[in-house]
Amino acid sequence: MIQKNHVVVVGARDEDVPNSKSLAVCKCIVCIFITFLLVVNLLVVTRLNSMSQEIEALKIIVSGNLNSVSYKSDEENTYMKFADFDGYQENEDQLIPDNIEETENQSKNVEYFEMSSSQERENDTDDDTRNDTREEATYSPDFRERENSFEHHGSFKHKHLEVLTERHPRVGRIKPLPSAHFSGDTSRYILGQHPNFNGNGHLKHLQRMFMDWKPSEWAHHTGLDSHFQSTIWTSTT
Incomplete structure (x- = not known):
């Protein structure tokens, strides 16, 4: 029998009985x-309370905005104003507006609305008339006949001279335009229309070099001296 700290423990050793120091440490850990x-818990409750207060404040702000701002369209708001003003006019004896300036502004709005509406209707009518006239002119037999009679703008290759000629419908005549693409060899030229040729003797080289030939140089390099002397020379002079 071991008696320790006024507690009688039967069949136990001294090491099995906790001392006062170990019990104090356990109590301290539990308290912490x-x-x-x-x-x-206090922090969580405080945060929840603050969040609830913020939510209530947001609800008040949103409700105030909903009451002050109308989410109707401009057209609906305009009609509502006109309906109120019509009510004043129909029941002049019963409904007397408190603000006379507001009534005058509403009457001005009504006049402006009627004027703008009539102007919009006139514009729509003019647009419809113009569209109908344009469609009638486009699909009329006279328009198609004139279109078919015009010479289509484009270029074709002359059978005898092997040079490009270009039609000019507004001028009413065919003017031969020589076009040659320099292929890198001075003795070889490819006759044909090149996308870099702009029609006035300027030709862009593949290496971004520009060749500016006079008409006589074109005739000399292409070997068509007699042709150009008899056509271009005489037409320019």
Whole structure:
């Protein structure tokens, strides 16, 4: 039998009986844990209360905006104003507006609305008339006949001279335009229309070099001296 701290323990050793120091440490750990839980709970409750207050404040702000701002379209708001003003006019004896300036502004709005509406209707009528006239002119037999009679703008290759000629419908005549693409060899030229040829003797080289030939140089390099002397020379002079 061992008696320790006024507690009788039967069949136990001295090492099995906890002393006062170990019990104090356990109590201290338990107290710290309980204190931590209380602090965490206090923080959570405080945060929840603040969030609820913020939510209530936001609700008040949103409700105030909903009451002050109308989410109807401009057209609906305009008609509502006109309906109120019509009510004043129909029941002049019963409904007397408190603000005379507001009534005058509403009458001005009504006049402006009627004027703008009539103007819009006139514009729509003019647009419809113009569209109908354009469609009638486009699909009329006279328009198609004139279109078919015009010479289509384009270029074709002359059978005898092997040079490009271009039609000019507005001028009413065919003017031969020589076009040669320099292929890199001075003794070889490819006769044909090149996308870099702009029609006035300027030709862009593949390496971005520009060749500016006079009409006599065109005739000399293409070997068509007699042709150009008899056509271009005489037409320019």
